[in-house]
Amino acid sequence: MNSISTKNAVVHFNASVYTELNNYIITKNPSKIFILVDTNTHDLCLPQFLERLESGDIIVEVMEMPNGEDHKTIDICMGVWEALSEYNADRKSLLINLGGGVVTDLGGFVASTYMRGIAYINIPTSLLAMVDASVGGKTGVDLGALKNQVGVINEGEMVGVDTSFLNTLPQNEMVSGFAEMLKHGLIYDKDYWHTLTHLENLDISDLDKLIYDSVIIKNKVVTDDPTEQGLRKILNFGHTLGHAIESYFLENADKTPLLHGEAIAIGMLMEAFISNKTCDLGIEELNVISEGILKTFAKVDINKQDQELIINLLKHDKKNSHGIVKFVLLDAIGKPKIDCVVSNELILEAFDFYAAL
Structure with missing residues (x-):
C-alpha cells in the first residue's frame, strides 16, 4: 500500500513503517528517543516494535502509563512530563506513541506542550487508532468524564500503521x-x-x-x-x-x-x-x-x-x-x-x- 500524505505528515503502512521510521531517525538524529506505551502495549507490542527499531547510539527510554480511557487525564500527563524532565529530554528529543487512541491522543498532547513542543510519531496499535486517531493531529485528554476537553491540533512527524498489531486485540x-x-x-x-x-x-x-x-x-x-x-x-x-x-x-x-x-x-x-x-x-x-x-x-x-x-x-x-x-x-x-x-x-x-x- 502506498503511503498517504497528510497536510503536514505522511501515513505509512506495514513494512514501510519501519523503513521510514528508521530513515527519519538517521536523518533527524534526535537527542533521545522516548517510547510511550500502556500496560497492554508494553507486553504485547513493544518487544516486536523494538526488534525493528534502529536507534543506533541514541538512548531509548520507555515510559509506561496505565491502560484505559479513565487514565486519559492531566494527572497522567503530569507523570509523563515529569518523566521526560527527569530523563533530560530536550527540544530535539523524539516521542514515539505506541498504543491505541488513549496513548496517541495523550502522547501527542504531551509532546505538543513539553518545552512548547517536541517531535512525536504515532504508531497506532488498535483498529480505532489506525482509522481515526492516526490522521488529523487531534491530541488531548479528558476533563473528568468529559471527552477530549483539553488539547491541541498538532500533527506528528509521521504515522506508522502496522496492521500486524491487530493480532494483539480482543474482539x-x-x-x-x-x-x-x-x-x-x-x-x-x-x-x-x-x-x-x-x-x-x-x-x-x-x-x-x-x-x-x-x-x-x-x-x-x-x-x-x-x-x-x-x-x-x-x-x-x-x-x-x-x-x-x-x-x-x-x-x-x-x-x-x-x-x-x-x-x-x-x-x-x-x-x-x-x-x-x-x-x-x-x-x-x-x-x-x-x-x-x-x-x-x-x-x-x-x-x-x-x-x-x-x-x-x-x-x-x-x-x-x-x-x-x-x-x-x-x-x-x-x-x-x-x-x-x-x-x-x-x-x-x-x-x-x-x-x-
Missing part, C-alpha cells in the same frame, strides 16, 4: 474500531458503507484495504479543513450523543463502561433517526443504517433516568457555540449536514427509537 476492541469505519461510509462514501456492511463476502485479507480506505477518507476531510471550521465537522457524526453516552457510562459506578465505538454506534443510530425526522434521510435508508449497525453492535439498556442526565452532558460538546448544541446529521448515506440544531424532545424520541430497535 471487542476490533468491533469498537469498526464503528469509526462505518461512520466514514455514512458521511462520505455509500459504496464503502455497503462493503463494510456485507463483510460476509470478504475475508480477513481484505481488512488492510478497508483500513487504508478509511484513512484515505479521513485524510481528504482533514486536509480540506485542518482546524474544523466546516467540512471536518462531518467526522463528528454519531459523536454528539455518542460522546455524552460514553461519558455518562464512564462516570457512573453502577454502569459498565462502554468502549468508544460501542457508544458511537448508539449515537449514529439515534442521530440517523433524528436525520430522518429533520433532514432528507428517508425511512428506507434509516432502516439500512439500523440493520447495518446492529449486525455488529449489541443493544445497550439506557433507562429514562439515564436519558435526562445524558442530555445534560450535551452542553459540554465541543461543537457547541453560543450555548447551542450543534449536530451532524445525514440527508442521505454519504451526504452529511453540519450545524443542525435539535430539540431535547426529539432527542428523547431518538432514545425511544433506539430502545425499540
Whole structure:
C-alpha cells in the first residue's frame, strides 16, 4: 500500500513503517528517543516494535502509563512530563506513541506542550487508532468524564500503521474500531458503507484495504479543513450523543463502561433517526443504517433516568457555540449536514427509537 500524505505528515503502512521510521531517525538524529506505551502495549507490542527499531547510539527510554480511557487525564500527563524532565529530554528529543487512541491522543498532547513542543510519531496499535486517531493531529485528554476537553491540533512527524498489531486485540476492541469505519461510509462514501456492511463476502485479507480506505477518507476531510471550521465537522457524526453516552457510562459506578465505538454506534443510530425526522434521510435508508449497525453492535439498556442526565452532558460538546448544541446529521448515506440544531424532545424520541430497535 502506498503511503498517504497528510497536510503536514505522511501515513505509512506495514513494512514501510519501519523503513521510514528508521530513515527519519538517521536523518533527524534526535537527542533521545522516548517510547510511550500502556500496560497492554508494553507486553504485547513493544518487544516486536523494538526488534525493528534502529536507534543506533541514541538512548531509548520507555515510559509506561496505565491502560484505559479513565487514565486519559492531566494527572497522567503530569507523570509523563515529569518523566521526560527527569530523563533530560530536550527540544530535539523524539516521542514515539505506541498504543491505541488513549496513548496517541495523550502522547501527542504531551509532546505538543513539553518545552512548547517536541517531535512525536504515532504508531497506532488498535483498529480505532489506525482509522481515526492516526490522521488529523487531534491530541488531548479528558476533563473528568468529559471527552477530549483539553488539547491541541498538532500533527506528528509521521504515522506508522502496522496492521500486524491487530493480532494483539480482543474482539471487542476490533468491533469498537469498526464503528469509526462505518461512520466514514455514512458521511462520505455509500459504496464503502455497503462493503463494510456485507463483510460476509470478504475475508480477513481484505481488512488492510478497508483500513487504508478509511484513512484515505479521513485524510481528504482533514486536509480540506485542518482546524474544523466546516467540512471536518462531518467526522463528528454519531459523536454528539455518542460522546455524552460514553461519558455518562464512564462516570457512573453502577454502569459498565462502554468502549468508544460501542457508544458511537448508539449515537449514529439515534442521530440517523433524528436525520430522518429533520433532514432528507428517508425511512428506507434509516432502516439500512439500523440493520447495518446492529449486525455488529449489541443493544445497550439506557433507562429514562439515564436519558435526562445524558442530555445534560450535551452542553459540554465541543461543537457547541453560543450555548447551542450543534449536530451532524445525514440527508442521505454519504451526504452529511453540519450545524443542525435539535430539540431535547426529539432527542428523547431518538432514545425511544433506539430502545425499540
